[in-house]
Amino acid sequence: MSAPTHTPETWGLLAEFDTADALIAATRRAREAGYTKMDGYSPYPIGEVADELGFPRSEIGAIMFTGGLVGATMGFLMLTWVSWVEYPLNIAGKPYFSWSMFIPITWELLVLTASVSGVVGLLALCGLPMPYHPLFNVPGFARATKDGFFLAIEAEDPRFSPTTTKDFLSGLADVKSVEEVPA
Amino acid sequence: MTEHHHDDSHYVAPTIEANYAPLRRVALLSAVVGTVAFLALGIANASMNAAHGGVRDLFLTYQSGFVFWSLVPIGAMTLMLIGYLCSTSWALVFRRVFQAAMRTWPLMFVLFLPVAASALFMGHDSSFWWAVPAGEFARDHANGDPVVTHEVAHRQGLYLNGLFFLLRAVIIFGVFGLLMRAMLKWAPAAEDEGNAANKSKLKGLGGPGVLVWALLFTVAMTDWVMSVEPAWSSSMFPVVAAMDCFLVTMAFSALVFYSLVGENQTALTIVKDKFRIDIGSLMYAFTMIWAYASFGQYMLIWAGNIPEEIGYYRKRLNGGWEFVAYALMAIHWLLPFVIFLFREVKTNPKSMKAMSIMLLAICATDVIWWIVPCVPHAEDTQFFHLLMAIAAIAMVGGIWGLAFLGQLRKANLLPKKDTAFLANWGHH
Numbered sequence: 078m079s080a081p082t083h084t085p086e087t088w089g090l091l092a093e094f095d096t097a098d099a100l101i102a103a104t105r106r107a108r109e110a111g112y113t114k115m116d117g118y119s120p121y122p123i124g125e126v127a128d129e130l131g132f133p134r135s136e137i138g139a140i141m142f143t144g145g146l147v148g149a150t151m152g153f154l155m156l157t158w159v160s161w162v163e164y165p166l167n168i169a170g171k172p173y174f175s176w177s178m179f180i181p182i183t184w185e186l187l188v189l190t191a192s193v194s195g196v197v198g199l200l201a202l203c204g205l206p207m208p209y210h211p212l213f214n215v216p217g218f219a220r221a222t223k224d225g226f227f228l229a230i231e232a233e234d235p236r237f238s239p240t241t242t243k244d245f246l247s248g249l250a251d252v253k254s255v256e257e258v259p260a
Numbered sequence: 261m262t263e264h265h266h267d268d269s270h271y272v273a274p275t276i277e278a279n280y281a282p283l284r285r286v287a288l289l290s291a292v293v294g295t296v297a298f299l300a301l302g303i304a305n306a307s308m309n310a311a312h313g314g315v316r317d318l319f320l321t322y323q324s325g326f327v328f329w330s331l332v333p334i335g336a337m338t339l340m341l342i343g344y345l346c347s348t349s350w351a352l353v354f355r356r357v358f359q360a361a362m363r364t365w366p367l368m369f370v371l372f373l374p375v376a377a378s379a380l381f382m383g384h385d386s387s388f389w390w391a392v393p394a395g396e397f398a399r400d401h402a403n404g405d406p407v408v409t410h411e412v413a414h415r416q417g418l419y420l421n422g423l424f425f426l427l428r429a430v431i432i433f434g435v436f437g438l439l440m441r442a443m444l445k446w447a448p449a450a451e452d453e454g455n456a457a458n459k460s461k462l463k464g465l466g467g468p469g470v471l472v473w474a475l476l477f478t479v480a481m482t483d484w485v486m487s488v489e490p491a492w493s494s495s496m497f498p499v500v501a502a503m504d505c506f507l508v509t510m511a512f513s514a515l516v517f518y519s520l521v522g523e524n525q526t527a528l529t530i531v532k533d534k535f536r537i538d539i540g541s542l543m544y545a546f547t548m549i550w551a552y553a554s555f556g557q558y559m560l561i562w563a564g565n566i567p568e569e570i571g572y573y574r575k576r577l578n579g580g581w582e583f584v585a586y587a588l589m590a591i592h593w594l595l596p597f598v599i600f601l602f603r604e605v606k607t608n609p610k611s612m613k614a615m616s617i618m619l620l621a622i623c624a625t626d627v628i629w630w631i632v633p634c635v636p637h638a639e640d641t642q643f644f645h646l647l648m649a650i651a652a653i654a655m656v657g658g659i660w661g662l663a664f665l666g667q668l669r670k671a672n673l674l675p676k677k678d679t680a681f682l683a684n685w686g687h688h
Contacts, residue, residue, distance in 0.1 A: 134603075142601070169565065177559050 148190025
């Protein structure tokens, strides 16, 4: 294996904290400093971190609603076509277009397509599957699933600078370490 | 974590300043206008249609007013039991509204007396077909759909007779009254002083209490609503009624609560967006289950198309009542289905008040639609009967509402200790 011929580009900077409160405070400070391209990582969900990161409303609701609407419409049209056009059956003298009998299947297809859109939409919005992520280049990052609380600021952020951002993170209260994340 | 730690045991809820006068004015106006309108319309109808059940219509439309408002204390009791069982946030927010509604239960029994009189003493003017002497019933229902044979009437008479009806009502009022009394007795020490023994008693009451409710509510709705329709029965109907019961209670509580504290920042800081969203989502769920159960009942009866059952829908989808049915589909399901999807509606007290008024109105319409079309009125008088029923709803609601508000203003709107859960939620 040959040695790298150039230093890898930086993906961003990663600061580690020992407690959830320190991470919340750090995220608040970073937001106040004007950083936008950042994320918090913790062993369990912390509502305040999400609040401080200023997550936008998820699009998952709109995706599921659209999926459900399409499924319901298709289901209703399918039953209309089958019972009215393709294979009309006289059942107890009722009209071929007995819409009230179509509702259960329409409903089932609504539920099916809405939930499938939810699963697929969630994976797509999260960018999954993702076999590689630069953060895993940092050896200590595995503690995010055990006892480590991390704040990452990405190089894409307009305010990012390898030196001042590093100084900013190092100056945060209770910070344990600040590491550069190679891309 | 230590510096931000919130100790629930030292929490004391702030005093919530609330102005009850506007709600009182609405209740008073509703009682006066409702009573005048109900009597004027009822007497006009009775004198015009003396031979065609004019007096009976008074009892029938009054019955829809009674049944609609009885859903609030019953729903308050049941939701409170579920609240204790599952430690829910919405039952904490609406705690005082539920408790005040439960305290009106004795008045509800007084308001039930005209319904009992209709079953026991009114003979051919009764709102219950089974209380009408057999010969006269056959005459009045000559153009009705279901064929109630002498045999059917005789067999159902074992259950549907005045004295047994009264006995069942006394049991319903008595047992629900005991459940309410127990909760109201144990609640103050539990929620204002944090008494652990009472808290566990209330939690223990929750499970069995809900079971008792399910059985007796089925009996109540069978007697007070389903039995007005000759020969008709539907095992899905109590589910439909239960969803209206919960929805009416939640909408009424939201309307009262947000009317009192919709601009009160002290209260709104405690009742955060998260809890307001939960309340709206729960109401959304009740409209969905209502639609599911109502449609399921309709579809099965429509598909089966047998004489004992189909009469219920033939009367309610003809003679003008079909427009009420369309309104139910649009306003009881479709509109709330779309509007409640938006979180901004649920967090905004003003839009929740508007939604609650709309849902109360459509649930009242639903109750009227269950009860009033049961006797075949001439087509051109149906609208008149609808107006009578609306007046009855306003009258009973006004009288009951005054008693309810008298109870509600007695205590601070949020419990002293239990509110800690709402106030400190999200901190750790």
